[in-house]
Amino acid sequence: MPDQQKPAANATSASPPGAASALPVSAAQIEHAAALLDAGGLVAFPTETVYGLGGDAGNPDAVARIYAAKGRPANHPVIVHLAPQGDPNYWVEHLPAEAQRLIDAFWPGPLTLILKRAAHIHAAVSGGQDSVGLRCPSHPVAQALLEAFSALRSGHGGVAAPSANRFGHVSPTTAQHVRDEFGSAIHVLDGGASDVGIESTILDLSRGFPALLRPGHVTPQDIADVLGEAPRLPDGSDATAPRASGTLKAHYAPRTPLALLPFGELEPLLAVREAGERVALVARASRAGRWADAEGVYFVAAPEDPHAYARELYGLLRALDRANVTRILIEKLPDTIEWIALNDRLGRAAAAFEAQR
Template sequence: MLLDGTLPASIARAVQALARGELLGLPTETVYGLAANADDGAAVARIFSTKGRPSNHPLIVHVADRAAAGHYAASVPDFAEKLMAAFWPGPLTLILPRRAGVAEAAAGGQDSVGLRCPAHPLAQQLLAACAAHQPPIRGLAAPSANRFGRVSPTTAEHVRQEFGDALLVLDGGACEVGIESTIIDCTRGVPVLLRPGVLDLAALARACGQSILSKEELPTQQPRASGTLLMHYAPQAPLRLMDARQLQTALDLLGGEDARIAVWARTPLRAASSRVLLQPMPDEAGAAAHALFAQLRAFDEAGARLIWVETPPPAAAWDGVRDRLQRAAAAP
């Protein structure tokens, strides 16, 4: 059931549902999450079973502010404090040492926990109301509100389509960012990028006062993190990445065949078949990120048999979009 996020009663109803151990569709600026009280192991277990997600694949815990993060983090390195100050609320998740006895199920059996302070105003209102509840709900475990491995939802209607009317969904409109948060591992003494998002790495480095290393630069044992599996974010139709020349060659070889192929490309292309669905990809990385998951869902709804996408540019601004598309293309 969709709850109108503009009504104060919707926030109250959502808090009561979470306090009873129920799940909630939660709007954030990145994507919609499937939320539960992070300290309620049974409720968190329902997230895993509802999504079909392995229970050892950790969830991100959403908190209202830096103070709330202290309930979950055993320690916060100085560079992580600086990242919080610069980018919270916002699309940044920090992996931190976990305090014993908290968020055990959400952490997937690890001694670390991923924490994020979302910027969406409804998420902020809900987290504040959760903290004021008695007993307080200090954080919400909330992976993307979709079946495991599939395309993330960026509207409340996407969540309803995924799980039906039985799930309460707080409707906060379309997500502003459109792809999941940047994830930085802060458990190894230096900041390590585990998942790119829309945040600029140079800006992250300036904020924390040191370089952000890649996983490859520090290939020691690292914590598992959300959205880092090789195959993820996949539409129902197989997705293939190609450059513009390969795309046009493939379209020319199709001729007038009724192939039910969908194409998302920055470069203008021509197709002989009227059944080829050509959609322009935005030229700006942020706009492409905002449109990405909604476009893949639209292609599936249109009945596409194959989805062909122009490979994003190599510029760092496109890292988040490229990461999601490469994982989507890795699905069998």
């Protein structure tokens, strides 16, 4: 992300809240989806990051249905999504001043805050922990749904929503991706393709200091600009960090074996392919060289811009699963802060196949 003098709070909003005429779904569809949530059912809905699989965050049975549908471990927490007018104080023991400053800067938007959970909030959304993850998405369809549902809960409705996919698989960024995962079993609100394309930044404020648990569109520098101090970065040594969505070593994986390596380490793998084998190569065009046109190599030119790369990543991985290739070889991205979120997602995807290399 280019350096910014001041974070843009609503940089990912597709249209302002309340712009009903601009919504790709009708008011009746929103009301029906809110009624499903009210009855304890599940609804997949778009956010600016990825599509979420939502259930009533105040209903442990609904949260259990999310876990069951995804095949998600019960101790892996989910994020509670709030309407723009929702009150985060209802969900937390205490809202620190630092949290309010971040909310003012980045909500609605792709930032999740981990805070101490209020005693009356069921531990189901937290994987049994004493913390809770909160965010307010900027996608207008998500906002309309959350507002409609919150109205049914006297202004205190929240929707627990991990990504709308089978646990550990590639996250969905379109309604069709959700249908590919669940068929007709899940009701889907179609709001078009997600603008950001990877999951929200997760920042822990539950222990008295800011700690980045999952990188995303909101960067460590963005956070430091607001707080006046840089968050601790994940390095595997923070044993007291709460569990958070999408932070397992292996995650976000396609079904086709994937390797993430510097380009110089990919070339030997390209050179020793078996006869007739077809592999996918995802790399910057400036690096691909002779492999871009090599027989048996399905070459995909990777975007040079991190935001464009993030927007395309999950759709690309799903497409490569359908491309009749035996392996996906991806060039490791630059080890800079602009690429930290993409290296995180690709590294976890590759970790699912490390033993196979």
